[in-house]
Amino acid sequence: MSSLQYPMAFRRSIESPDEFWMEQAEKIHWFEKPKAARTIDENGLDLWFSGGKMNTCYLAIDHHIAKGRGEEHALIYDSPVTQTTRKYTYNEMLDEVSRLAKGLDTLGVTKGDTVVIYMPMIPEAVFAMLACARIGAIHSVVFGGFAPHELALRIDDAKPKAIITATSGIEIDRIIPYKPMVDDAISKSIHKPEHVVVFNRRLGAVRPDAEYDIDYKTLVKASGHIAPVPVDATDPLYILYTSGTTGKPKGIIRDNGGHAVALNYSMSAVYGVNPGEVFWAASDVGWVVGHSYIVYGSLIHGNTTVIFEGKPIRTPDASTFWRVISEHNVRVMFTAPTAIRAIKKEDPNGDLMKQFDLSGLRYQFLAGERCDSATLHWLEEKLGIPVIDHWWQTESGWPMVANMMGYAPHPVKAGSATKPVCGYDLKILREDGTEADPNEEGYVVVQRPLPPGTLPNLWGDTERFIKGYLTRFPGFYFSGDGGYIDEDGYVYITGRVDDVINVAGHRLSTAEMEEVVSSTLNVAECAVIGVNDELKGQIPLAIVVVRSGTNVQNHELSANIINAVRVEIGPVASLKKVCIVDRLPKTRSGKILRKTLRAIADGAEYTLPSTIDDPAIIDEIIARFKEEGIISSAANGNKIDTISQS
Incomplete structure (x- = not known):
């Protein structure tokens, strides 16, 4: 990281955002460098790195191979529910991803087409995301916990040319048949995808055949390789649906260029992790954490990432997180407070931790929900390392408030996610739009422009984007959360102000x-x-x-x-x-x-x-x-x- 400390870096990011982010853009590989940091589109919305040409899959795999790291591990798959561990080098990842990308190309999936991915936590889910990125297709990953009705809503909105799925997911005590749910969703949807690519896990799940089915392994085996397709920095990389107050899911768009620049910056600046180290985000690829820090952020930055198929408890017990950290030498981990509370309930004295060497773990990050003080202090005591609560949203795509470990960190205050991350000019406003006093609760907003990596728009619904996020407080992005800032500048998020x-x-x-x-x-x-x-x-x-x-x-x-x-x-x-x-x-x-x-x-x-x-x-x-x-x-x-x- 830069020798600049947080206050100076933050000030530069707010006062000179174009200059600040162009410097960060120099740290990723461009096929054609952007002509400007930020431009404004016809709707008055911010675009980052217009004129730049790049490919996110290239950044995640090919770029590291070009630097001589092909035989280093890119991905570790750890599945206590199937008792399987597998490590993939960058070279192996390239072979898998490039073949799948070529297979999708032969099915007629091209740049700008959409693909829905409905997969369990297996390496093929990551390969599918990267394969879409490689050919410029826009993926939309749907969390496997959603029922066919919810999947059908997303199919009708994204209108995918193809769906990539697996025969099943697996949990502690049951097999979850994915293929019947996909078929049910297609029967419910108005839009009908042309193909369903099915990865057969051979776990005994029901696999009904349909005319639109393509076998994943057959497709990959028959395919050659395909070069990464250059895309504009402002082209969409993915759509990720999040709940809205109307009940209709909102398709958050993530661009390619701003996303890659922001995530690459965040790995060092926020998480304090170095290329080559193992980073583990214990989430699901169906959520924004999985997109940003199981797949793209980790791989773009050159970290070995862990994809974990299991639960914090009962796989086989509350020691499983500590086993993974110890076995794979995880240096920085990220999970939700819920997972820690579940572990604490099963193992209140932390006895199961003592079986494992956790000396390599440098930081433990928590996010996804507000972390209570008891959980924070318990984990601090048991691990003896900094435990960092931080806050962000599906919309932001990367942290908005955090203790930035790449700079000189701040003292921790329980209940606070610490201070705004560089690029986020965060404020608390009253109902009338005036700025709240210290410790006065109000609406959490961010003064525009938002930094790179945040949502530039909603899929097919600019009007909903402007009305939902930019209209209530003109000149600001409205987060939908309430909170306050104390006299030391620490941000406290108190929860949603909507339904x-x-x-x-x-x-x-x-x-x-x-x-x-x-x-x-x-x-x-x-x-x-x-x-x-x-x-x-x-x-x-x-x-x-x-x-x-x-x-x-x-x-x-x-x-x-x-x-x-x-x-x-x-x-x-x-x-x-x-x-x-x-x-x-x-x-x-x-x-x-x-x-x-x-x-x-x-x-x-x-x-x-x-x-x-x-x-x-x-x-x-x-x-x-x-x-x-x-x-x-x-x-x-x-x-x-x-x-x-x-």
Whole structure:
């Protein structure tokens, strides 16, 4: 890293962003160098490195081979659920990826086409992403925990020419058949892809054949190699769908050039890792962490990356993370607080850690959800190294707030993700758009321009992008999160201000869940809220009013609702609790008081709005929450006496 310390580097990135990022752009390989750092398109949106020609797959593989590193390890696959470990060199990666890319080319997939990838955590998922990048195709990875209905929504939006999938995923106690879910999704979708490339894992899963099927191994074996296709820096690399408040997924676009520059910078500046070292992001390729730091960031920067197929516990026990770190000499690791909480619950004294040599681990990063102080301090004590909570979003693609370990790090403050990362001019605004005082909670925004690597737009919906992110506070990107900055400049993120909840680091729309719940037989109306959970951070709670005149039993209706959400959205939703009430609290205009319901469920303070239709209903809700064990039987709510006039 530069000898510049954080304050000076940050100031340069904000005051002279074009100069700052052109310097970082010099650190990746271009076929044609960009003519400018930043330009503005016809919609007034920022574009990075226009005129530059490059290829992301080339940066991730070929470039390292050209520098003589072909026989070094690029990828480690560790699967405790199949008891398999496999290491791939850059040369082996190139052979696999180039053959698959050529195979896709022979199927008619060309630059600008889209490909949906629905894969478990296996090397072929990484190969598929890189193969698309190699030929300039735009991939959209869909997390394997999503049900066919959700996959169908993404197929219709992305309109892929092909889908790449596997016969199955595998968990601790079950095989998950992927191919039947893909077929079901295609039957539900309006758009029909031309081909489905199927990787046969030979784990005994049902594999129904269809006319559009192509066998993955046959395709790769029959194919030769293909050179990387030069693309514009501003061309899309991928689409990644994230939950929106309307229930319709938003297709976040990631460009090629800005993405590569930002991720390469972040590996050294944020994570403090050197090329050649092993970096492990214990996430899934279906999420932004997997895109940025299992695949692209690690490989572009020249780090050996780990793809892990397993869980933090029960594969076989709570020691599995420490085994992987020790066995593969992981220097920097990144996971979600949920995973650490699960390990802590199983092994509170950290006895299982003591079996392994963890002396090579330099930093432990946490993100995906807010990290509670107890988890942070427990991990600090057990590992004896810096534990770094940091914050970012699918939209940003890389960290927005962090303790930047590539510079002189700051002291850790539990509950804070530390300070804004270089390039992010982050502020806290009040409702009226004025800047909040230190320690005053408000809306988390970033002054434009956003740095490279962040979303330039939404797939096929510029109007939604501008309205959703840029309109509420003109001149700023609105993150959708609330928070505050203390007197030392430390940023604290307090959570979403919309109807999106964070379940074990996965952003999910409560509006979408409400749609499923409300369409369940015998449901008159409902509200789905996110409530605090010791393990997962938040979990959804469905609060339901039954249709009058029905004789359905509460337990039967609850089971039907839970199953419907699982089928329509997927197990990732984690809806396991339904509370049936006589009526929902509303304003006189009919708006359900979801914020009040959340506060009651979490035992937080709440103020009844002056517009509430019937204040007595709150006592009924508290009584039902007690009966259902949602709140303590001793709780009486934390109502503030003064009725809000807002």
